[in-house]
Amino acid sequence: MILTKPVFxxxxxxxxxxxxxxxxxxxxxxDDLIAAVWIGGFTTALAIVFASKGKKIRLPYPEVSWTFIxxxxxxxxxxxxxxxxxxxxxxxxxxxxFLGLTLGVVIFWLGVGVDRWLRRFREDKKxxxxxxxxxxxxxxxxxxxxxxxxxxx
Numbered sequence: 001m002i003l004t005k006p007v008f009x010x011x012x013x014x015x016x017x018x019x020x021x022x023x024x025x026x027x028x029x030x031d032d033l034i035a036a037v038w039i040g041g042f043t044t045a046l047a048i049v050f051a052s053k054g055k056k057i058r059l060p061y062p063e064v065s066w067t068f069i070x071x072x073x074x075x076x077x078x079x080x081x082x083x084x085x086x087x088x089x090x091x092x093x094x095x096x097x098f099l100g101l102t103l104g105v106v107i108f109w110l111g112v113g114v115d116r117w118l119r120r121f122r123e124d125k126k127x128x129x130x131x132x133x134x135x136x137x138x139x140x141x142x143x144x145x146x147x148x149x150x151x152x153x
Contacts, residue, residue: 025038031096031148031149031152032089032096032097032100033091033096033097033099033100033148033152034100034145034148034149035097035100036096036097036098036099036100036101036103036104037100037101037103037104037107037141037144037145037148038104038141038145039074039097039100039101039104040071040100040101040102040103040104040105040106040107040108041104041105041107041108041137041138041141042104043067043070043071043074043101043104043105044067044070044071044104044105044108044109044137045108045137046070047063047066047067047069047070047071048063048066048067048112050066050070051063051065051066054066064109067105067109071101071102071105074101075098075101078097078098078101083097084097084098091152103144104141104144107140107141107144108137108140108141109137110140111136111137111138111139111140111141112136112137114136114140115127115132115133115136115137118132118136119132
């Protein structure tokens, strides 16, 4: 027990796996809106891991602050690649990638909120089921992707 290390629910290996999945989604022809929702979730998961590992830079509300920073960096990168300026990649007058990225970040944080809300009902503040901390945000992203696929794509 002395040699054990703390475990993080959003592990870097999972984050790399999601990033690889995004590349595969593009190759399989998944709609930009849905892929961007996953990019938003990926960005948020990466920010949460970074906030827990990178404690040398002190920010207020580190998980939220890093999410905002990573969100802006992702937008800047996509803008420089020309993906946010394509007039053919729009829905409701908004770029699909911008909309999906924003939805992904918001939906991921809603999933984190659901996990935290559920934990309040237990005296010991523990999860109701195994991997709840992962299932809630991931389930929110999956549900959003499915709904967008049914309604829009």
